[in-house]
Amino acid sequence: MNIDFLPTAQPMARLIQELHKLPGIGPKSAQRLAYFLLRSSEEEARALAEAIVAVKERIIFCSICQNITETNPCPICQDKERDHTKICVVEEPLDILALERTRGYHGLYHVLHGVISPMNGIGPDELRVKELLARLQGGATQEIILATNPNLEGEATAMYLHRLITPLGIKVTRLARGLPFGSDLEYADEITLIRALEGRHEI
Numbered sequence: 001m002n003i004d005f006l007p008t009a010q011p012m013a014r015l016i017q018e019l020h021k022l023p024g025i026g027p028k029s030a031q032r033l034a035y036f037l038l039r040s041s042e043e044e045a046r047a048l049a050e051a052i053v054a055v056k057e058r059i060i061f062c063s064i065c066q067n068i069t070e071t072n073p074c075p076i077c078q079d080k081e082r083d084h085t086k087i088c089v090v091e092e093p094l095d096i097l098a099l100e101r102t103r104g105y106h107g108l109y110h111v112l113h114g115v116i117s118p119m120n121g122i123g124p125d126e127l128r129v130k131e132l133l134a135r136l137q138g139g140a141t142q143e144i145i146l147a148t149n150p151n152l153e154g155e156a157t158a159m160y161l162h163r164l165i166t167p168l169g170i171k172v173t174r175l176a177r178g179l180p181f182g183s184d185l186e187y188a189d190e191i192t193l194i195r196a197l198e199g200r201h202e203i
């Protein structure tokens with residue numbers, strides 16, 4: 001939507017335009033947020049701006065698991081106490097936070113950064129699948145847990161990875177069906193998630 005017509009000072013129009021680019025932020029929300037920021041103190045506004053810049057300047061991707069991190073490898077990949085024979089494959093970094101909150105999983109992770117979605121022109125090459133296969137060459141991995149979301153694209157991605165990994169002689173499991181179909185791992189409560197983990201089955 002073109003919001004150039006807004007009768008407002010140019011810096012406000014610019015802020016509204018930028019906020020409107022964020023996911024889930026429509027023109028009305030963008031205006032509300034912009035006026036909220038206008039009313040907040042200069043200190044608060046600066047803290048927000050600096051937090052955004054710091055994310056871009058300091059956050060990198062772990063060269064092993066592809067999670068977002070400040071150090072490479074990330075703390076999870078470096079942690080010798082964790083079970084390095086298991087890799088849980090997730091769509092997004094936020095899914096790792098959800099699984100870590102359960103405290104029921106102590107293996108490693110791999111972030112795909114998306115799912116296979118022919119409708120959106122996203123194939124396996126657009127995801128961090130090559131990086132996952134490279135990790136499996138080391139021979140330390142005994143189980144791959146496919147924890148993509150329980151929706152059509154998540155299932156299709158899990159099936160694709162299953163076909164790719166099973167011939168390597170590695171056990172491939174999928175989270176149990178406790179998660180409602182069409183739901184998002186990120187928003188699952190801890191009990192549901194831990195049951196889904198414990199009840200995972202070989203596919």
Ligand SMILES: [Zn+2]
Binds near residue numbers: 063076078
């Ligand atoms: Zn890592």
